[in-house]
Amino acid sequence: MTSLYNKKNKAVKTKKTSICFIGAGYVGLTWAAVLANLGNWVFLIEANQEKLDQLKLGQAPIYEPGLSSLVKKTVKKGQLLPTSDWQKPIKKSQIIFVAVGTPVGDKGQADLTQIKQVAKQIGQNFSGDKKIIVNKSTVPVGTAWLVEKLIKKENPNAKFEVVSCPEFLREGQAVTDTQKPSRVVIGTSSSWAFNQLKSLFLPLGAPIINTSRESAEIIKYAANSYLALRVGFIDQVSLLCEKTGADVCQVIEGLGLDPRIGGHYWYPGIGYGGYCFPKDVAALAVTFKKTGLEKNLFSLLDQLNQERPALYAQKLADCLGENKTMAVLGLTAKPGTADMRGSQAVYFIEALVKKGIGVRVFDPMGIPEAKKILTGVSFCSSVEEAVKKADALAILCEWPEFKKIDWLKIKKRMRGRFIFDAKRMFDKKKLSSLGLKYWGVGI
Ligand SMILES: NC(=O)c1ccc[n+]([C@@H]2O[C@H](COP(=O)([O-])OP(=O)(O)OC[C@H]3O[C@@H](n4cnc5c(N)ncnc54)[C@H](O)[C@@H]3O)[C@@H](O)[C@H]2O)c1
Structure with missing residues (x-):
C-alpha cells in the first residue's frame, strides 16, 4: 500500500498491482507507462516486432511529449514490461486492458478485426482467478457483449467481467491527458469490477463515473462526434462568410x-x-x-x-x-x-x-x-x-x-x-x- 494524493489533496491508499495492456499505441503505451510510473507492474503485449524491440530497449516507438522519458524510466525499473508473450501477463494480471486499433472499415464502420483477434487470444490464454477485461479502444455500442461472447467461446470456464472504459486522451498531449484525465468512465454493472478499477484510477484525481457498458460505449462516440460537429458547424458558417x-x-x-x-x-x-x-x-x-x-x-x-x-x-x-x-x-x-x-x-x-x-x-x-x-x-x-x-x-x-x-x-x-x-x-x-x-x- 502506498499513500498518494488526489485532486482534493487527500491521501489515497492504493494497492500496487499487476496489470496488462494489449496494444502499445498512443492509448495503450501512454496508459501503460503512466500506470507503471505510479508503481504498478504493467505488462504490455505488442504484436509489432519492430515496436516491441524498441520498447524493450526503453525507447518509445511513437512521439508524444514526455513519453520517451517515462518509457525509459519505467522499463529500466522493471515496472513496464513489454512482451509478445500472452500466458504470463494474463495469468498474473487481474485487470487486462484492450487498446488495439479500430480503424475505419470499407463502408465507414469500425473495423473490429483487432478487437476480435484479441478477445480470441485472451480466451485461449486465460488462466488464474476471475479477471476484468477493460475495453479502452473506441468501439460501437454492443462490442463489450461481443468480446464477452468471443472469450467464452474460446474458454467456457473462464471467469471474467468485460468493462467498457473509453479513452479521451488527445494526441500531442497524451501523457498530460492520461496523468490528469477530464473524467474516467467505467461502464459495468459489476460493483466488484467497478471498485477494482476505481482504486486503480483514484490516484489520478479525476471524476470517476459508473455507467452501463452501452452508455460508456456511446459516450465516447457522442463526445468525439460533438467536437467534430463544432468544427463542421463553423466550417459551414465559414462558407457563408466567404460568399x-x-x-x-x-x-x-x-x-x-x-x-x-x-x-x-x-x-x-x-x-x-x-x-x-x-x-x-x-x-x-x-x-x-x-x-x-x-x-x-x-x-x-x-x-x-x-x-x-x-x-x-x-x-x-x-x-x-x-x-x-x-x-x-x-x-x-x-x-x-x-x-x-x-x-x-x-x-x-x-x-x-x-x-x-x-x-x-x-x-x-x-x-x-x-x-x-x-x-x-x-x-x-x-x-x-x-x-x-x-x-x-x-x-x-x-x-x-x-x-x-x-x-x-x-x-x-x-x-x-x-x-x-x-x-x-x-x-x-x-x-x-x-x-x-x-x-x-x-x-
Ligand atoms: N490515438 C488517439 O488519440 C486515441 C484517443 C482516444 C481513443 N483512441 C482509440 O483507442 C484505440 C487505440 O488507438 P491508438 O491510436 O492507440 O492505436 P494504434 O494503432 O496507435 O495502436 C494499436 C496497437 O495495437 C497493436 N495490436 C494490434 N493487434 C494486436 C494484437 N492482437 N496483439 C498485440 N498488439 C496488437 C498494434 O500493433 C498497435 O501497436 C482505438 O480504438 C482508438 O480509436 C485513440
Missing part, C-alpha cells in the same frame, strides 16, 4: 460570448482530421443506420467533411491557373504529433496534384510518415526550402513555429504572392501591407 463578405473570426467572437456556447473549441479550416474524429463520426453514422435511423446528422457531417479538402483545393486552383507550384506547410492534423492518420492535408494535397499543381511540402514532425502516404510531391526540410519559387503558400496546421515566419524573407524566396491561411493564424492587414495576397478560410 457574403463576413469574417468567421468575428462571427466566432460574437458567438463565443454567449455563455451557453462559449468561445473555446472553434477551429474553422479544411475540415476535421486526425485518427479519431473522421473514423468515429463515420462509424457512428453506420451505427445509426444499422439501428434503423437512416436519416441522421452524422452521415451528413461525415459527407460534408470529406468534401472539404477538395473544395478548397479547387478554389485555390481556380485562383492560381495552370502550371503553378504551391508550398504547403503543416501536414499533420494538429501540432505536437507526427501522426498523419486521417489528416485532411493528405486529401487536399492529392486534389492539388490531380489538378497538375506542383506541391512542395514541409512539416516539423510529419515528413517521415508523409513520405509513406504522399506521392508526386517534393518533401522539404524547412519552410524556406518549401517556399522557394512557389507561386502560392498554403498553411494547413497551426504549428507554433509557423507563427514566427519572417514574411519579408518568405516573400523574397517565393515567385508569387498568394498566401492561403487554412487555420486563420495570421493577420490579413499585416500580410497585405507587406505586399502579400492573403486569403483565409471564412473570409
